[in-house]
Structures are given as C-alpha cells and as structure tokens.
Amino acid sequence: MTSAGVGQTGGMATSPADLLAAAYADADRTIDMRRRLHRRPEIGLHLPETQKRVLEAFADLPVDVTAGSSTSSVVAVLRGARPGPTYLLRGDMDALPVQEASGLPFASEIDGAMHACGHDTHVAMLLGAARLLAGRREELAGQVVFMVQPGEEGFHGARYMLEEGLLEAVPEAPVSGAFALHISSSFASGTINVRPGPMMAAADQWMVTVRGRGGHASMPHTANDPVPVAAEIILALQTMVTRRVDLFDPAVVTVAHLEAGTTDNVIPDTALLHGTIRTLSAERRAAVLAAVERVATNVAAAHEMTADFTRIEGYPVTVNDPGVAAQVLETTAALLGQKASCLMTAPLMGAEDFSYVLERVPGAMAFLGACPPGLEPGEAPANHSNLVVFDEEPLPAGVALYAWMALQALAG
C-alpha cells in the first residue's frame, strides 16, 4: 500500500506502522471507554447515557457534531486540511435485552441489558480512530463522517439516520464511501474477515394465520381443522425451498413459532405460523417472500380455508463492494500482516443494518476477530450469548484499520 499523498504541508505522511503504534499508544483510552460503555448498556433507538458519553468524547476533538432528532444518533464531521470527498466510518452503540453472565469485572450494571454483540467496542474503536484522524488533518483531503448509530439490533437505526440526511452531512460533498467493523468472538483474535459481495443476509419475518372453523375434536368433519393444514404448509415450505430455490442463490425459511388451540378436545378456529426468511440477494428475497405467501394461501385454499400472510420487513442484504473488500484485505495485510487478512469463503446468515448504507454508497463491513485467549473460535460463546467475552487486545488494531481506511480514501 502507498501512504498518503505527496506535496502536503503536514510533514511526513503517516505510515501503517506509525498508525498502528499510535493506536496501541492510545489503547488505555480505547479500552477504558469500552468498559465504561459496557457497564451501562442501553437498548433500542433511545440511548441517552451512551449518547452523552459519545458527545463528551467528541467535544474534545475538532469535529462538527450533530445529535439525531428522531433517535440518539450522533454524526460528527472531521474536515481535512484540503477539500475532497467524504468518507463514512460507522460504529453502532446499542445493546441487547440479555442478562449478562460473563463474570467480567466491568459487567453490565443494568438488569436485563448487555453489550452482548460488542457494540461498546465499536464505539470505543470509532472514537479512537477519530482521535488518530483529528491529529492528522493535514493529511486529509476531504471529510470523515463518524456515524454513531443506535438501534442496530432490529430497530433500523441506520435508516433513521439516512432519513435525517446522514449522507449529506457535508452538503458540498455527499458521502461517497463507507466502512464499518463488527467485532466477533467467532473469529481468531486480531484477524480481519471480509468478502466481496453478499456479506450478511436479508432477514424478514413473516406470519401466516390459517383460518378454518372450530368444533368438537370427535367430529372433525363438522369443523374445518386448521392444525393439519398448518402442518402441511410447514412441510410444503421446505419442499418449496429445496425445489424452487437455486442452491447458489440460497434461502433459509424457518418456522420458529407455531400456535393453535387451547386444549386436547377442541378443534381451534385458527393456527398461527411465524418464522423468518433469510436470503442473499434482493431478487431471491422478493421471490421467496412471494413463494411463502403463495404456498400458504394455496395449501389453505385446497382445504377450503384461507391464510392471511403478513410480512414484517427486516434488513436488506449487506453487500460489500468487491473493490472495497479487496482494499480491506490489502490494508489489513499492510497494517497487521498477511496472516491477519482473511477472505471469508461464505457470508453469514445473520443480518446487519449497515446494509442500508451499503445500498447507497460503495463500501464494506468487516469482522474483527476477538476470540478470547485460551479458547478456539467456534467454542467461545458467540455474539449475542450472555456469556460472550471479547478479547480487548485487538481493539487498537481495529482503531488503526478504521483510521487507515479513511486516510487512504482521502489521501488526495
């Protein structure tokens, strides 16, 4: 990798080694911020205490800060010494409704809330990157937008920020590239894991209510029993997936919630099926949603019943720009060594709302491995577990990667 451009006024451009050293020199602040956030997790779109800490941290830096109007989001803009494009770095800051059982000395002090997906580390790393970049404004031709978002865990926080003009935070230079890191205890500590194209799935919820007619369990012919029809729909959906979906543009359909009846000798009026669809392309997503509705309504119709289909829209597919994904791999190799730079062979079927940003601008999301010492990735409690522990050692590496992605994008 080349370092920042020539002919600038700020002396020698930062090298990857300088940046990594600077991030490690600042590690105490990063880890301290992470632990403070970890103790005080907040859930959803309104995170007043977390937002206050973020605003306090940005107050020490030469950035223009805007707090969200519809949520607790924070947008900070760092202007470089010269004009140029605008690059976005994201950190999400919400926690999960989980009772922490990690045993960490800085475990959650709030009952029923835990930073079980490591978003506390994301905020801490983003603030660390802001400090590094604020000290290198002379090297920046353009602006860095720090997107600190609430409500990643199912609340569409990124969408609210986009609606409030996130990408136009610098009116003369709309955001033209974006990068996000996500920590994971399921990858080897200190590795960066990324792939071109689909990185994470779209996840939509759906519900089907099969409407039959209730009656006495001894005389089913006088009723119209929705229970066997619900069972038939479940099996027909799995047949639909295996027979109608291309293996190389896959879908996962799961019925996870099934409800009918109240006792053993009464045929109920209705049966409820509730599940998710996960897909890796917009086309497959639309086709499978339509197919679930078609199968459910037509199986029901075959038995003289109706089926009401409801879709609860989730996040779109998270698609990495191939060029940016390649750049992440190269950058990681330059910054952390070749062994840290890992090409993922397959996407993850979880979902992520950075997808909304990546629908609008080319960019990438990558996983920072943080499997705790003494455990193998795969045996460590995973993200979202109430036992999950993230290794803090690679946090400065994440800080440096965030900063280096922006430095390269704005090297002028």
Ligand SMILES: [Zn+2]
């Ligand atoms: Zn997460």
